Every structure is written in C-alpha cells, then in structure tokens.
Amino acid sequence: MLELSGLSKHFGGVRAVDGVNLKVGRGDIVGLIGPNGSGKSTIVNLICGLFPPTAGNVLLAGKDITSLPTHIRVGMGIARTFQNIRLFGQLSVWQNLWVAQNSDQHRKDGSFLKRWLGAPGAARAEIDRTLEFFNLEKKRDELAANLSFGEQRRLEMARALAANPSLLLLDEPAAGMNAEEIEQLDERIRTLRKTGITILLIEHHMELVMAVTDRVAVLNFGQKIADGGPAEIQANPQVREAYLGSSNVK
Amino acid sequence: MIDFVQTTVDGVMVGCSYGLLAIGFTLIFGVIRRLNLSYGPSIMVGAYLGTFLYVQFGAGPLLVAVAVVAGAAIAGIYVERLCFAPMKGGAGVASMVSSFAIWMQLEQAMILLLPRHTYAFPALATGAPWEFGPFTLRPDQLLMLILAIATGIIVNTIIYRTRFGTGLRLVTSNQIAAHLVGVNVRNVMLGAFALASAVGGFAGFLVLAIDQQVTPMFGMWATIKGLIAMMIGGLGSVPGAIAGGLVLGVIEAHAQGLVGPQARDLTAYLLLFLCLVLRPGGLFGKAPEADGAFSSRST
Amino acid sequence: MDDHVVSVLSNIGVISFVALSAYLLLLTGEISFGQQAFFGIGAYAAAIATAMWGWPLAAGLMLGALAGASSALLVGLPTLRLHGLYFAVATLAFAEMIRILLELFHYQVAVDGELVGPNGTDGFGGIRYVFQNKIGAFEYMLLIYTLLATALAGLWLLERSRLGVAFRMIGGDETLAKTSGIAITRHRMIAAALAGALAGIGGGLYAHLTTYIEPRIFDIMLGVHALAYGLIGGLGTALGPLLGVLIDIGLLGSTRLFSGYRMIVFGGLVAVLLIFRPRGLLNEEMVHRIGSFWRRVWPTDPSQKSHGKT
C-alpha cells in the first residue's frame, strides 16, 4: 500500500528524517513510535506532501507520488489528522466534513448545482454516517470552534475519514484524551480495520499502540532502529534504551 | 558620466532619509510582527506641530526639530496604546486596519489644526551650493547626510549597547523566550513604538527641511516610502532598512533623471513588486516563512 | 427622493462593490491593498466603451468586469506564492503602478467637437451615457442596487457552495485545506478573478455615476477603506462589508453633524470596535448565532435539515 524508500528530510544541518525505509501492506495497522523529535511527524508531512523530501521516494499502491502536490495525494486516498487539533473553527461541523468529502458519491450524485450547493442524497447519507460513527450527529450545525476538546478530537478524525481514504495517517490521536476516550478510540480503530482501511498510527500511548497495531516501527534521531510485531518491539533492548530511556512511558 | 555620478550622489542623499524612515518601520515590525500604517501619519503629527510653532511663533529649526520628534513619538505611543497593545495575538489584520483608521483620524486632526494645503517649513541650512569641479552639493543636503548617519549610529548604539536594546532584540527574535527571561514585553513594545516614531520624526524633519514645505500628503508619503525601503531591505533588519533606503533613493533619482518624475514613482513600485515576487525576503531578510502573525486567518 | 439622499445612496452602492471585492479575498485569508486598481481599470474600460466607442451601458459594464477579472488574474499569477504582508504590499505596488500608468495614459477622440477620453492626470470627463439616455439619478441608483443585489445573491450562493466553504477553509488554515484535498492555487485564482470582476463592475458604475474619473481616485486610500469596511462590518457574511460602507459613508459622511470631524469620530470608532471584535460586527460567531435562532424559529423539514451556515 505505502512504501517509503530511503526517505530523508534535512532542515539546514538537522537530519529530521534520515534514510527511512518502510512498507505498509494493504489493510495493515502499523504503529510509528519514537521519542519526541525523532522525526515521526516529519514523515507524516512527507507522506502527504506538505514539503518535498531531501532524498528518497514515497510510493502509494506502487505508484511514485513523491512529486505530487498534497491535494492530488488526498484525491488518491491519503488522509491525515494533526497532532495539535486543526479544524476549520469558523465553519460548522457539517461543513468541515462536506468539503473534505472525497468519495465517488459526491462526484456523481445529482446535478452540478446540487453538488455545489449541498450534498445530494447518498453523499449526505455518507456524511451522516460518519458523524454518527463519531457520535457528533447532534453537533452538526455547531461551529467547530465551539466544540469541547474531546468533540474536536473526534471531529478531526471524522474529517479525515470523510475523505474516504485508503490510507489514514493518525498523528497522536490520543493526545490529551482520558482513559474512557482512549478506549472509544481503540474501539473505533478496530471497527475501521474491518473496512479494510490501512492506518499508520503515530502515538505515544503505548497501550493503545500495542493493542491495535499489527506491526510497529521505531524511529530515533530520524532513523528507523526497529521494525516488527508489538511483542517483539517491546522486548527489543535497543528500543528500550532509545525510547524508554528518554521518555516516561506507561 | 558626470551626470551619472551627480545623480547617484543626489540619490544617496534622499536615500538616507528613506533609510531612516525604514529603520523606524522595521523596528516596529520586527518587535510586533504587525504593520503600523499610522507610522507616517504619526510623523506627520510631529511635522504639523513643528510647522505650527514655526508659522505661529516663528520658532527656529532646532526647536522645530525637537517638536517634530516629540510630536511623532507621542503620536506613536498613542497608536500603540490604541491599535496594538489591546489586540490579542493573531489579530494582525485588525491591528493594521485599526492603525489605518487612526491614520485617518490623525490626518483630519492635523488638517483642522492647519487647514491650508501647503505650509512653509524652516530650512535646515541656507547658503549657495558648493561646487566641486563639475559637481554641486547643497549644504543642507550635506548636513542632512551627516545627521542621518549620526542618527543611524545612535539607533544602533541604543539597540546594541543599552538594556532596552537588549530587551528589544530579545523580543524581536523570540517573544515568548523574552517573556520567560523576565523582559517586560509590553514596555519594550511601547518603547519600540516611541523610538521608531521618534527616528521617523527626525527623518521627516530632515526631508521637510530640504523641501521647506509641508502638505497633508506627507503622512502617506512617509508610510509608503518607509514601507518600500523596508520591504526592499528585508523585514526586521536595520542594515537592510538603510540599504533598502539607499537603493530606493539612487534608483529613483536615476529614473527621474532618465525619464521623468512619473517614472520615478513607477520605478520605485516596480522595484518593490519585482523584489517581492523574485526575492520576497528582501536583500537582507530571510525568505518569509508562513508568518501566522500577519494574515487574516482566524485560528 | 431628495437628490442628496439619492447621490449618497448611489455612492454607497458603488463603493460596496469594491468593499465586497476586498471581502472576497479576506475570506481566502489574503489581505489585498490593491482592489482599487481593478475598480479603476473597470471604470476606465467601461467609460471608454460607452463614451468613446458608443457601446451600450451593459456591454461597457461587462467589459469593465472582464478587464477587472483578467487583470486580477494577471497579477494573481506572480503573487500566488506570497502571503500575508508580502501579498498585501505586492498588491499595493501593483495598484500604484496601474495608477501611475493611468496618469500616463492619453487616448482621446472628438465627440461633439469636444475631446473625450483619458487624459493623464487631467482625468477623463464627459462620461455622459446616463445623461444622453435620459436616465434619471433615481433610475441609475436602482440600476446600481439591482446589480448589487445580484452580486449579493451570487455571494450568498457562493458562501453556501463547496467553492465558498473551500475559500473559508483556505482562509482558516491553508495547510489543513491542502490536506483536505483542496487545490489552493486554483481556488486562489478563482477568488482573485471574482474579486477583480466585482471591483470592475463597481468601477464601471462609478464612472457613469460621476461622469468624471481620474487616476488619483484609485489610490491606496480607496483600497484600504475597502479593506476596512469588511473588517468593521464583519467577515461572517457578505452583508458585513455593506454594513461597513453604510456606517462610514451613510452615517458619518453624509450627516452634517460630523462635518469636519468625521474622520476623527470614524477613526476612533473603528479602533475601539476592532479591540472588542477583531473580525467585525457581523463575525462568523454572530452570523452563526443568528442562523441558529432562525432555525429554531423557523425549523425546516428534518430530512432537508439545513446543512449550510446561515
């Protein structure tokens, strides 16, 4: 599904990402962990094309997408969330999802005018389903800025899912959540997996990572230092040193 | 060749005052990351105050200079208190529009004070132009050059040798860090406005003393020239401001010499436009990052 | 209606176009100091068409809109990667270049033994279409407001459309808009062209209203006023900039009360207002609240439940 080969990004003299190779199979849920500043978010930004890599390639379903602009990649099925919540605060919850919607439904249904002025039947149903999935249907007309923190986190993920992605990049979705919310998140990710979506999960919350992922890759100083099953990673001494040594993790 | 040198020298003279105007502008922008459109009109307040003293009481150049600088500084503080201090971060556009509203206010207040279109302004120095072989040099222009350089040195000393200057530089490079090490950011901002407007006021005094007349258009003129020189030199850079001013002055002088007065302004704007499109950071500045401080974005 | 009232209302209507033009760009997050250039280009184009080439008014106005839109695209291309202050100053530089070029623009033909046409700094007088066709001041005002209403209806639809929401998305968070699949470049160009067309029509109407235009009219003062109107009135709805124009020209400019002190009052008012409401009186929050109230008073069929913001 997704393949990174020799991916590097240098900012001035800093090697934020340094020759990372990673393969994510279709339908897999892969965790990406590492201490703060190890280059996780940079990798996400490179995958969705917010800036060009210094070296290396990004392949999606076998196609080289390294030089494509962001919005084209979104059209090809890459969606993401942000570590610090980013929403269109001045727009309603519904509008946040509506324009982010990127399915075949909204391209074919109804007349041109209907599509541009609203969402015709099937596309509307799709948005409603997504809102219900995230328990946001009662907030549909609320401005995103007026939602509570937990609701905003859910909306952030709902917006990403509205794009109907085949690859979902979750950048620390559990940050700031309480135990109950994390459990809900865990459940939602498990439900999503059944739909066949591929997920790259960046997370500090180890319990969540170990519970839902098939495989975990570990970054340190921009380099991949380990890659394997959750149990294997937990036992890896190099990971323990790099990760547990520098950060207080459950 | 002789013409070329003479024109260049004339351009440098004018460019000095542009440079001073740009220093004031860049100090404000560097500290607050917002555009103060009232910068020129603040200078105009000082200029009109000076002119008022001159026309009504026949004040001499020295007293007029003090009045111009003081008037500009006070107007600068007023603008800071009303348009910049109360605005929360991220309201860069609101601040800018607010400073424009105050521009209108200051301009009308000055027109009420002195309603005629043109008033006389005291000359800096009188005397016949000196001739050096084929070249001529006006004594007042030479005096202006010396005073402009002196002002540049004084501003530089304030920025690099005083406690206030250290705070100013800290705030410019990182506001939050400055706050954390105990710099009173609000006071520094207020001081920056006062200093910047005073420098601008002095530049305004020099320019007006050369022209020996003042009109209500002066406020806009000062804002525009300062803005162009600052953008050419690069935002937030003092050497850049001086360089930008000199470049602007020299190029304007040549454009006027070659084509005519309208080409002078046209060239200045063309230079600015090309500079922004081809090298947005200016001659000395860095390329602009997504500077969230200045945009109409709400979040 | 009193002649003075008609003249003030006509002015308000015409200036509203350039305010709407600046507002449209503000939605996409860009501040333009240069919309007055497209207003000027539209004014000159429309005036040349009717006064010199004998075109009908509608065709002249269309030419004005077209000229505004195409020059906006022209300046949009090189300034596309600029943001914030850099974009604002680049548009200012462009607009001032246009103004100076208009000062150098001489193109006159004899009409009834008198020279008509742009004559550099001496301006362009004798744009007499309205008088030749015996269109009354009141009728012309109606024309202005018909077109303004059409523009507002268009903007109202636009703001409910994917395009309009996408504009607001770009204005809210460009990175996020990109990762939501929005083609930034294309949207910014569309916004620029629409804004240019709006300003162009406004310019055409202005030229025929006053019968006289000159380059100085289209200087930065007009541009910054246009920008200020949106911010005073509010960025939540296209009615915001209109409210701004109404407060400025209608309330302050036309009452004897503030004569001579008007800018002192207006300037202070705006500065204080912006402290409390940095996004204007009718900001998004306010518009949303009015919308929710409306929905409660007048609930729509739940299956057709409103999706847009009102």
Next chain:
Amino acid sequence: MKKTAMLSAAAFIGINLVFPAAAAQNIRAKADVVCEPTKENLTYDCKIKLVDARTNAPLTGVTLTVGADMPSMPGVHNLRSVIAQAQGDPGNYRAILELEMTGVWALRLDITGATRDRVVKVLRFGDD
C-alpha cells in the same frame, strides 16, 4: 453551466433593452467656472457660465446645483449640493461653496430642468 450562460445572456439583453445605446442626444452643456475666496475662511464665491456646447448659446431655463468631491477620496469628502442663483446675463450663475479643506476639488455641476446634464470641473482651491 449552460443554464448560467443562458441566464446571463438574458440578463444582458434585458439590461440593454432598459438602457439602450444612445441615439437621442440631449443638449450638451459646457461650463466656465471661476471661484474667488471670500472673507470667510474656506468659503468660495463661484461664478459659472453655462452654454450649449454646440451652439455656444447661453443655457437658460435650467436649475443648476453645485456639489464638490475630493478626487483623492471618492465618496468621502462630498459636499451637500447647493443651488446656484441665476445672476446677470442669461446663462450666468453664482454659488457659494463652503469647503472642508483647501486643495483640489472636482466641482459637480448638475443641470436639471429643460435639459439634464452633468459637467465636472476640477479646480484647485487655496492660495498655494
């Protein structure tokens, strides 16, 4: 898209029907204006001579109102129009203007009555 195109075409034709290209030509007015300062500050006494541009015959039987705008501030500094008084020879009028400031003003001469026209004259006010 088609609908939009048709709608705009209809609107275009509609507007052209309501406001056709001019054939009927009114009398075209020409004006000479001289303004003198009065004792009162910023108040000017303007003498206006109106003629038919084609025949140079004095224009009579019309009402003349005079307003003023500052070209550098469109729609901002506009004075409330005053009615000019017919005075002396036919076609001669007089109006008193109270300006807000000196500088360049565009005088708006609005002619109504027997014919309707507007003439704009740009004048500099002030002794400078």
